[in-house]
Amino acid sequence: MPTYRSKMDKIKLETQNISKGFAGELTIKDINIRLGEKELVSLLGVSGIGKSTLFNVIAGVLTPDSGRVLLNAQDITGQAGKVSYMQQKDLMQPHLTVLDNVALPLFIRGVKKSQAREEAFSHFKEFGLEGAEKKYPAQLSGGMRQRAALLRTYMFSRDVALFDEPFSALDAITKSSMHRWYLDLMGRIDMSALFITHDIDEAILLSDRVYIMTGPPGRLAHEIIIDTLRPRGEEFRISDAFMGYKRQIIKLLS
């Protein structure tokens, strides 16, 4: 498993003082996020604090009331389709094969079908999906389905991805194996990711940094740097360092 350290000297994504409200009430206020190259940053906060609202603003699905979103130093505020976005529900098309589901972002972009399938298939091994190409989503296990959804997100854009609780629907054992797989994958591909989770252990295990949102209105109240280098194996989960981060986060969330 390769070891890497993210590079904060190269900022991929940045939000500058993002605020957004609904019906005259502010949901999120002055959010300043920075995501470095190959970084994985988690967002933790209670339900309803505005995490998905922030993601919708970054993805360009919602326009903020104020503030800007920058991708590679370019202003992309209010522009959809610039960063990839995997929502809680994987939104796999049931009538399409796994291969076509994964290739869908390329079809939409106008890439020739045969070429799109070839390009999508070339990543199947890397994403642990060998043999699944001709199956339909309903025939996949939960973990496989999430890997396919992750690959589709990657096909959309390899630069920056937003993941809204991608592993929350999985059982504990599958989730744990997905974590190992994901950490390994992130060591091999160039992608920066922002991650919403309610699972503190998951945030510590996967992230370079964790932002804690409190409110209302939702603000980034704290930032915790998870300093342990990757790969992070089982021993990290039971280490004093891990428990220290966990204690710190629980205190900040309460």
Ligand SMILES: Nc1ncnc2c1ncn2[C@@H]1O[C@H](COP(=O)(O)OP(=O)(O)OP(=O)(O)O)[C@@H](O)[C@H]1O
């Ligand atoms: N399109 C909308 N119109 C009106 N209110 C909205 C809209 N989108 C979100 N809200 C409100 O904004 C608040 C924050 O919701 P949001 O889904 O962003 O929180 P969250 O932290 O992602 O919650 P959860 O963890 O439960 O997914 C909620 O009170 C929600 O009702």
